[in-house]
Amino acid sequence: xxxxSQHPSRVICKSGTSVKIECRSLDFQATTMxxxxxxxxxxxxxxxxxxxxxxxxxEQGVEKDKFLINHASLTLSTLTVTSAHPEDSSFYxxxxxxxxxxxxxxxHFGDGTRLSIL
Amino acid sequence: xxxxxxxQAVILREGEDAVINCSxxxxxxxxxxxxxxxxxxxxxxxxxxxxxxxxxxxxxxxSFNEKKQQSSLYLTxxxxxxxxxxxxxxxxxxxxxxxxxxxxxxxLTINP
Numbered sequence: 001x002x003x004x005s006q007h008p009s010r011v012i013c014k015s016g017t018s019v020k021i022e023c024r025s026l027d028f029q030a031t032t033m034x035x036x037x038x039x040x041x042x043x044x045x046x047x048x049x050x051x052x053x054x055x056x057x058x059e060q061g062v063e064k065d066k067f068l069i070n071h072a073s074l075t076l077s078t079l080t081v082t083s084a085h086p087e088d089s090s091f092y093x094x095x096x097x098x099x100x101x102x103x104x105x106x107x108h109f110g111d112g113t114r115l116s117i118l
Numbered sequence: 119x120x121x122x123x124x125x126q127a128v129i130l131r132e133g134e135d136a137v138i139n140c141s142x143x144x145x146x147x148x149x150x151x152x153x154x155x156x157x158x159x160x161x162x163x164x165x166x167x168x169x170x171x172x173x174x175x176x177x178x179x180x181s182f183n184e185k186k187q188q189s190s191l192y193l194t195x196x197x198x199x200x201x202x203x204x205x206x207x208x209x210x211x212x213x214x215x216x217x218x219x220x221x222x223x224x225x226l227t228i229n230p
Contacts (some may be wrong), residue, residue, distance in 0.1 A: 016161060034218055035121065043205065046217055046218065046219055050147075059217075069226075095218070103211075103216060104147060107150070107160075111159045
């Protein structure tokens with residue numbers, strides 16, 4: 001069964017709406033989670049690294065104020081797309097290391113959230 | 119920083135073999151391999167950590183060269199279920215921040 005649960009799986013909303021996506025690690029604690037964005041037929045582009053108890057680390061070109069990340073507990077990270085616009089429409093996926101933390105760890109991926117902004 | 123994959127796409131008949139390459143201009147800490155089917159999350163295949171390492175089984179295996187700058191994924195006697203996009207990924211640390219970055223992907227199509 002899934003070890004990383006991502007919710008919701010699909011969101012369709014109007015331009016200007018803020019959307020929150022949750023990523024939960026099931027049965028293990030994750031001090032680090034990664035957030036990716038994937039456009040059709042393209043690669044997984046890292047947006048930010050979510051760190052429990054500290055600020056997220058954003059990739060160059062990713063607006064911190066637009067993509068708010070909160071790693072509130074050892075099992076939950078959230079990504080909020082604020083005032084979403086059509087160009088934010090994409091597939092958003094989170095992942096967590098198998099061990100919950102550390103380097104060189106395989107990743108469990110959530111099932112992704114398909115965001116469509118009208 | 120992003121590893122480079124080749125080829126971009128492969129079309130095979132069931133039972134044929136495929137090789138997907140992943141390379142970097144700098145030595146890598148590790149190489150991850152994942153397969154993603156359309157509309158689904160990537161699924162972990164394997165991770166290689168040491169130069170010269172080979173891992174996997176008869177059907178799907180991977181190697182990591184001695185200089186840790188190139189990895190290859192081998193798909194032998196391909197099955198229809200092998201279709202999907204394969205990504206290699208590598209972990210880097212930039213200014214103390216840990217990151218996992220992926221290559222551009224290789225789309226594999228297996229036809230009956």
